[in-house]
Amino acid sequence: MPTIYLITPTYYRHVQKAELTRLAHTFMLVPNLHWIVIEDSEVKTKLVFHFLHESGLNFTHLNVATPSHYKMDSTDPNWLKPRGVLQRNAGLQWIRDNFDPDHQQGVIYFADDDNTYDIRLFDEMRWTRKASVWPVGLVGYLRYESPVVKNSKVIGWFTYWEPNRPFAMDMAGFAINAELLFDFPDAKFKLQVRRGYQESEFLSQLVTIDQLEPKAEDCTKVLVWHTRTEKPQMKNEDKFKKKGLPGSDMNVEI
Amino acid sequence: MPTIYLITPTYYRHVQKAELTRLAHTFMLVPNLHWIVIEDSEVKTKLVFHFLHESGLNFTHLNVATPSHYKMDSTDPNWLKPRGVLQRNAGLQWIRDNFDPDHQQGVIYFADDDNTYDIRLFDEMRWTRKASVWPVGLVGYLRYESPVVKNSKVIGWFTYWEPNRPFAMDMAGFAINAELLFDFPDAKFKLQVRRGYQESEFLSQLVTIDQLEPKAEDCTKVLVWHTRTEKPQMKNEDKFKKKGLPGSDMNVEI
Ligand SMILES: O=c1ccn([C@@H]2O[C@H](COP(=O)(O)OP(=O)(O)O)[C@@H](O)[C@H]2O)c(=O)[nH]1
Ligand SMILES: O=c1ccn([C@@H]2O[C@H](COP(=O)(O)OP(=O)(O)O)[C@@H](O)[C@H]2O)c(=O)[nH]1
Ligand SMILES: [Mn+2]
Ligand SMILES: [Mn+2]
Numbered sequence: 384m385p386t387i388y389l390i391t392p393t394y395y396r397h398v399q400k401a402e403l404t405r406l407a408h409t410f411m412l413v414p415n416l417h418w419i420v421i422e423d424s425e426v427k428t429k430l431v432f433h434f435l436h437e438s439g440l441n442f443t444h445l446n447v448a449t450p451s452h453y454k455m456d457s458t459d460p461n462w463l464k465p466r467g468v469l470q471r472n473a474g475l476q477w478i479r480d481n482f483d484p485d486h487q488q489g490v491i492y493f494a495d496d497d498n499t500y501d502i503r504l505f506d507e508m509r510w511t512r513k514a515s516v517w518p519v520g521l522v523g524y525l526r527y528e529s530p531v532v533k534n535s536k537v538i539g540w541f542t543y544w545e546p547n548r549p550f551a552m553d554m555a556g557f558a559i560n561a562e563l564l565f566d567f568p569d570a571k572f573k574l575q576v577r578r579g580y581q582e583s584e585f586l587s588q589l590v591t592i593d594q595l596e597p598k599a600e601d602c603t604k605v606l607v608w609h610t611r612t613e614k615p616q617m618k619n620e621d622k623f624k625k626k627g628l629p630g631s632d633m634n635v636e637i
Numbered sequence: 638m639p640t641i642y643l644i645t646p647t648y649y650r651h652v653q654k655a656e657l658t659r660l661a662h663t664f665m666l667v668p669n670l671h672w673i674v675i676e677d678s679e680v681k682t683k684l685v686f687h688f689l690h691e692s693g694l695n696f697t698h699l700n701v702a703t704p705s706h707y708k709m710d711s712t713d714p715n716w717l718k719p720r721g722v723l724q725r726n727a728g729l730q731w732i733r734d735n736f737d738p739d740h741q742q743g744v745i746y747f748a749d750d751d752n753t754y755d756i757r758l759f760d761e762m763r764w765t766r767k768a769s770v771w772p773v774g775l776v777g778y779l780r781y782e783s784p785v786v787k788n789s790k791v792i793g794w795f796t797y798w799e800p801n802r803p804f805a806m807d808m809a810g811f812a813i814n815a816e817l818l819f820d821f822p823d824a825k826f827k828l829q830v831r832r833g834y835q836e837s838e839f840l841s842q843l844v845t846i847d848q849l850e851p852k853a854e855d856c857t858k859v860l861v862w863h864t865r866t867e868k869p870q871m872k873n874e875d876k877f878k879k880k881g882l883p884g885s886d887m888n889v890e891i
Binding site for chain 2: 397398400401402404405408409411412499500501502518520521523524525526527529541543544603604605608609610611612613615616617618619620622623630631634635636637
């Protein structure tokens, strides 16, 4: 059975451990996974290190920091500060360095840490030949975005925004065979890419539209949702401090 | 091994199925659970019905609608529109009707559909004698709220807001032995309760503070987080409609 390599960029914020916790639970239910977690950080944090070791999952822990000037708001609205770009590339590089395409079978999926994945999604992608595609829920200010399928072929894209992009898909909407990384050794994500074209530019390096394999019952089932978690306010920590009181114990990890 | 009865109120919104999906994944990893899901709805919806049947989990599916006048914003700021009150009571009633305290062992936990639960939390609560308590992350505008423990006894509450409430705890911070429902047959949640006193009023009917059993290493570990999910915008569905186009296919469930 091919191994599914999950590439997950992650960064520190208050909800990080909660997100990783429910994500790990999903992954615990799926056989033959290899979770590549790449922290957007100068160093590997204790939180993620211990979390991964305690999880019992098959994982690789990497880190690479997004350069701070890329994190600033760009003046050109066509370039957005990149999220997870260098981290996903680090994951791809790890696979190029550690996977043997002549003796192993593998599929690669970019699993952001805040999305929601139905475990049946992994059955759908497991036997990807080149690139599999499916709908993504709660994205693009729509109930879902999806490839448009006719006679089991992708013929276009159901999105409101720029459906004429070559691959008008969210990161959560496709998986690729690991072999492609060796057929196209330079393929990667770019720090500077036209806004909304990251996925499209990446896939253009690897496949053509006629090679796409529609999954999830010809793209009629939603098995992944682009959920986002509210940023919790900490205003009572500040109020404690203003009163000269310590607030929560920083030794208690959240 | 005592059965853990999870009481989960839930209501329709775009993220509902995603929330239930990741929640179910967590529960699939825990032995001897019984999931009581109560829809805040006049009828049982197809979405929840099919979801539960496909989950493979041991469940009971109930419904009771919150009366609409309780859902309106109250003019008195001390009374907040109740969330999940009648639903949790329906769950308690089901246990009173179906559980045999003379021949079964059970623990009850109120598991809201949007929180994040570490599976180790269920080990902590499994052997609750009266009521177990532990910290809850990301609640009360703090990193966490927690019982204050001294010599393995609860002596107070770490919260910013009204730490002098009898039980200054979030719904996610305690579990009770099912026997208590039979010792105190009238104990329940109230539709009208002083804002922020729902949990405290409920527990006051069942236990005294000296009976509380602190868990999670004397309340130093956070194993549950009061996460909240962003409400996704659907503005491009509206734009499709304004252009006279159909938008997403309503037969595709999200
Ligand atoms: O500064 C950042 C912001 C985000 N991410 C990660 O990149 C992915 C996509 O980010 P996010 O979910 O915030 O993007 P969106 O939900 O807006 O698509 C997630 O796995 C994040 O944890 C990151 O590594 N560094
Ligand atoms: O109208 C409502 C609002 C909420 N809930 C449920 O009640 C619980 C608590 O609601 P919520 O998570 O919105 O509350 P908060 O996060 O503000 O504590 C959750 O399981 C919800 O699904 C409900 O049944 N009906
Ligand atoms: Mn995201
Ligand atoms: Mn909630």
